[in-house]
Amino acid sequence: MLTIRPFVESDWNAVWQIVEPVFRAADTYPYPPTITEDEAFDVWITAPKMTFVAEDGGNAAILGTYYIKPNQVSQGSHVCNCGYIVADAARGRGVASQMCEHSQQEAVRQGFRAMQYNLVVATNKGAVRLWQKMGFQIAGTLAGAFKHPALGYVDAHVMYKTLET
Amino acid sequence: MLTIRPFVESDWNAVWQIVEPVFRAADTYPYPPTITEDEAFDVWITAPKMTFVAEDGGNAAILGTYYIKPNQVSQGSHVCNCGYIVADAARGRGVASQMCEHSQQEAVRQGFRAMQYNLVVATNKGAVRLWQKMGFQIAGTLAGAFKHPALGYVDAHVMYKTLET
Numbered sequence: 048m049l050t051i052r053p054f055v056e057s058d059w060n061a062v063w064q065i066v067e068p069v070f071r072a073a074d075t076y077p078y079p080p081t082i083t084e085d086e087a088f089d090v091w092i093t094a095p096k097m098t099f100v101a102e103d104g105g106n107a108a109i110l111g112t113y114y115i116k117p118n119q120v121s122q123g124s125h126v127c128n129c130g131y132i133v134a135d136a137a138r139g140r141g142v143a144s145q146m147c148e149h150s151q152q153e154a155v156r157q158g159f160r161a162m163q164y165n166l167v168v169a170t171n172k173g174a175v176r177l178w179q180k181m182g183f184q185i186a187g188t189l190a191g192a193f194k195h196p197a198l199g200y201v202d203a204h205v206m207y208k209t210l211e212t
Numbered sequence: 213m214l215t216i217r218p219f220v221e222s223d224w225n226a227v228w229q230i231v232e233p234v235f236r237a238a239d240t241y242p243y244p245p246t247i248t249e250d251e252a253f254d255v256w257i258t259a260p261k262m263t264f265v266a267e268d269g270g271n272a273a274i275l276g277t278y279y280i281k282p283n284q285v286s287q288g289s290h291v292c293n294c295g296y297i298v299a300d301a302a303r304g305r306g307v308a309s310q311m312c313e314h315s316q317q318e319a320v321r322q323g324f325r326a327m328q329y330n331l332v333v334a335t336n337k338g339a340v341r342l343w344q345k346m347g348f349q350i351a352g353t354l355a356g357a358f359k360h361p362a363l364g365y366v367d368a369h370v371m372y373k374t375l376e377t
Contacts, residue, residue: 077285188352
């Protein structure tokens with residue numbers, strides 16, 4: 048069982064352990080692989096409207112985290128953007144799909160009408176498949192829009208879902 | 213004849229005259245119609261990597277302005293984003309297309325490999341047509357992603373062009 052709840056400051060060490068290797072790999076998120084812990088805090092905690100953690104219902108270990116924020120200002124602020132990261136050791140347990148489901152409910156609760164992922168790296172096929180399973184469509188594909196550290200310039204998708212409000 | 217050159221501080225009054233009515237209308241850019249002059253300066257001048265003005269070759273009147281900036285950080289920073297605004301009195305004189313052409317050359321000069329417009333309001337048909345004429349494709353359409361002050365939620369396009377480098 049997974050408990051998904053708002054991030055509190057004392058979660059940061061656990062969250063940083065989860066997001067650091069993903070940011071360092073720089074093959075799914077656009078942040079620089081040299082990002083500092085302070086910069087990561089700004090990106091994942093300060094800039095978003097809210098951040099959540101997914102906690103193991105048994106031992107309270109943090110297994111994943113996501114943020115939610117408006118994707119644009121004012122006239123575009125009814126569309127939200129989210130980012131999700133699952134602890135490497137917790138992969139394959141449905142944490143990402145449960146966080147995605149939670150984020151959609153949270154988005155509706157906050158008054159958002161749609162959710163947009165701006166840069167889903169096409170080589171990250173597991174993510175693309177999962178978001179499609181969660182009801183997102185590939186709105187469009189941006190040729191060579193992501194610089195993959197091993198593969199060079201690869202395509203990225205804009206994925207979008209209108210929420211049931 | 214049009215001269216397109218980098219913005220200097222003394223251009224701001226003229227640039228503000230041009231961008232204010234467009235921001236106030238809030239039917240093409242997502243900024244709040246209540247945006248202040250200081251906020252507009254931040255958005256149009258401070259946040260972008262560079263801002264340009266298009267000047268009438270005869271009387272040096274400023275007829276338009278555009279900005280250029282990376283659309284994403286680090287692994288997505290080789291794709292730029294631009295925004296263009298033409299003075300109401302100068303419409304129909306090719307100012308937007310000349311600024312778009314200039315911005316593509318400037319983008320290549322700065323090392324960008326592609327240009328992306330994130331939120332081209334579908335009801336702004338003149339702009340959609342112009343960007344298509346300038347070689348941009350509609351990468352995807354975001355259902356109801358823009359709140360038009362008169363028409364309500366309308367679609368917006370992500371438009372994209374790979375630059376010849």
